[in-house]
Amino acid sequence: MAAHGHSDDGTDFAHPLPVSALLAVFFALVLLTIVTVAQASFDLGSFDIALVMGIATLKALLVALFFMHLAFDKPFNLIVFLSGFVFVGLFVILTLSDSKLTSPSFEPIRDEPVAVGDV
Amino acid sequence: MATIDTPAPASEDHAHDHHDHDHPEWLAHHFDTPEQQFDSGKLGIWLFLVTEVLFFSGMFCAYAIFRMLRPEVFEGCSEFLNTKLGAINTGVLLFSSLTMAWAVRCSQTEEHKKLVAMIATTLSCAMIFLGVKAIEYSHKWEIGLLPPGSFFYDPANPHPEGAPPYLLYLCLPFAIAAVGVIIWALVAWVANKKFQLAVAKPLVVVCLCFFVGVGLGRILEGAEGNGAHEGDSHHASAAHVAGDGHSDDGHAADAHAAGEHAEGHHGESEGEAHASSEMEHEAAVAADGTGPASDGQLAGVEVLAQSELNTGARAMLEAQRAQSQLATGKVTTSIDQADPGIAEIEGNVLTPRQAGVFFGIYYCMTGIHAIHILAGIGVLVWLLVRAVRQDFNRQYFGPVDYVGLYWHLVDLIWIYLFPLLYLIR
Numbered sequence: 001m002a003a004h005g006h007s008d009d010g011t012d013f014a015h016p017l018p019v020s021a022l023l024a025v026f027f028a029l030v031l032l033t034i035v036t037v038a039q040a041s042f043d044l045g046s047f048d049i050a051l052v053m054g055i056a057t058l059k060a061l062l063v064a065l066f067f068m069h070l071a072f073d074k075p076f077n078l079i080v081f082l083s084g085f086v087f088v089g090l091f092v093i094l095t096l097s098d099s100k101l102t103s104p105s106f107e108p109i110r111d112e113p114v115a116v117g118d119v
Numbered sequence: 120m121a122t123i124d125t126p127a128p129a130s131e132d133h134a135h136d137h138h139d140h141d142h143p144e145w146l147a148h149h150f151d152t153p154e155q156q157f158d159s160g161k162l163g164i165w166l167f168l169v170t171e172v173l174f175f176s177g178m179f180c181a182y183a184i185f186r187m188l189r190p191e192v193f194e195g196c197s198e199f200l201n202t203k204l205g206a207i208n209t210g211v212l213l214f215s216s217l218t219m220a221w222a223v224r225c226s227q228t229e230e231h232k233k234l235v236a237m238i239a240t241t242l243s244c245a246m247i248f249l250g251v252k253a254i255e256y257s258h259k260w261e262i263g264l265l266p267p268g269s270f271f272y273d274p275a276n277p278h279p280e281g282a283p284p285y286l287l288y289l290c291l292p293f294a295i296a297a298v299g300v301i302i303w304a305l306v307a308w309v310a311n312k313k314f315q316l317a318v319a320k321p322l323v324v325v326c327l328c329f330f331v332g333v334g335l336g337r338i339l340e341g342a343e344g345n346g347a348h349e350g351d352s353h354h355a356s357a358a359h360v361a362g363d364g365h366s367d368d369g370h371a372a373d374a375h376a377a378g379e380h381a382e383g384h385h386g387e388s389e390g391e392a393h394a395s396s397e398m399e400h401e402a403a404v405a406a407d408g409t410g411p412a413s414d415g416q417l418a419g420v421e422v423l424a425q426s427e428l429n430t431g432a433r434a435m436l437e438a439q440r441a442q443s444q445l446a447t448g449k450v451t452t453s454i455d456q457a458d459p460g461i462a463e464i465e466g467n468v469l470t471p472r473q474a475g476v477f478f479g480i481y482y483c484m485t486g487i488h489a490i491h492i493l494a495g496i497g498v499l500v501w502l503l504v505r506a507v508r509q510d511f512n513r514q515y516f517g518p519v520d521y522v523g524l525y526w527h528l529v530d531l532i533w534i535y536l537f538p539l540l541y542l543i544r
Contacts, residue, residue, distance in 0.1 A: 013154040014227035014513055017220065026217040030210065037206050040542040052538040059534050067220040068527045069520075074158065077165045084169035088176040092183060099184045
């Protein structure tokens with residue numbers, strides 16, 4: 001129901017997403033959720049977490065580009081959002097590698113025995 | 120003195136409906152055009168979302184570190200998280216994202232009644248999410264799955280008596296809010312205050328949806344509750360059955376729905392089958408005195424031992440015999456039988472220092488996410504009031520758009536939380 005041709009003075013900047021597009025994205029997201037839950041039944045070893053993260057990132061892309069309108073916005077918003085992830089990457093990678101390299105030297109693994117009544 | 124080049128000064132007596140270039144009420148005076156106002160606000164909210172992403176990334180980093188260092192703790196504890204409830208919460212939040220994006224569309228096309236309905240639906244979905252969360256949390260608190268300082272889960276006694284009614288405590292504030300809103304709606308209806316009634320009516324539905332979520336969680340938790348706890352006790356006893364196979368191998372047939380229940384039973388029956396066949400094996404060992412799995416390895420030794428001069432071979436056979444008599448487990452050459460599988464691992468990780476840390480991370484991440492949902496509910500109620508007042512139009516829909524962006528981010532974070540916490544194997 002967008003009224004085009006009403007006045008061409010640059011005030012019609014709204015870009016309503018068509019309902020069909022909204023529903024299509026929603027059903028794609030639900031489908032990917034089902035895939036995620038289903039794949040948890042299969043043991044794929046170390047490939048497991050990569051696949052799970054891959055599907056989650058695909059869902060995130062769908063939400064970001066369509067629901068959050070990034071595909072139709074001024075590109076600067078997208079640049080701002082992505083730059084956040086650059087810093088997240090720096091943060092997580094550096095912290096994780098440091099932890100992996102130095103954790104064994106902190107303290108030995110001291111786990112109490114299980115409080116089971118009778119072995 | 121307005122000339123052609125300078126804009127007319129904002130006058131105090133605006134007509135009620137303004138769409139021309141003199142500043143309408145909804146256009147702040149430091150902006151020249153509605154589009155500029157919208158773009159500025161949009162940049163602002165995106166910057167805020169970046170800070171939110173960095174905020175959550177701290178917790179994701181903690182998760183990554185602890186999972187990297189002790190993966191078996193995460194695998195063992197993830198079984199306590201009800202995948203079905205998590206999947207339902209994911210679906211509910213995805214649907215709320217749909218209605219939120221639709222609400223943004225409605226504000227841009229000036230469909231005011233639909234906008235109110237969409238915002239109310241988003242709010243209801245948020246409440247259902249919180250209701251399911253309340254069930255999950257209260258159940259875990261009752262059985263002691265808590266952060267390290269308070270962790271008291273005991274696999275030998277999974278259901279301690281005398282736990283405080285946590286679910287009641289969690290439902291109380293929402294029940295009070297629901298009663299309050301219903302009273303407000305009734306008063307507004309009797310006093311014929313149309314605007315207040317128009318706001319209160321959807322809010323009644325919203326508040327009651329919390330209990331829809333609680334009911335939903337109750338039904339699903341109750342259906343699996345018996346199964347899951349049988350699984351727990353099976354797991355505890357299975358830990359002492361040597362050579363229990365992997366108790367959660369691919370159950371591709373059913374989705375995780377009944378999977379947890381079936382896994383417990385399946386694992387136990389596998390374990391029993393294993394145990395009985397091993398006991399037969401050990402009996403066979405004791406009978407003829409030769410080592411088990413003597414396929415080809417000890418055959419040569421036996422041949423040598425037949426001569427009395429080969430004391431070394433004889434000693435080796437003696438050692439084998441003594442070992443098979445002393446050992447309560449079994450001697451095996453197969454690595455698959457030696458791997459105790461996840462059932463035994465779970466029995467070992469349920470200590471404050473291990474499982475407690477997992478649940479500390481779990482409560483931190485889901486708890487702060489739930490706080491964000493609560494904040495989102497507050498902002499959406501404000502938005503609902505404005506929508507009933509028909510504040511938004513084709514050129515002024517910023518607030519709906521910005522709250523929508525925030526809500527989609529909350530959904531995004533749950534999209535990542537769900538597989539990382541609930542779907543570990």
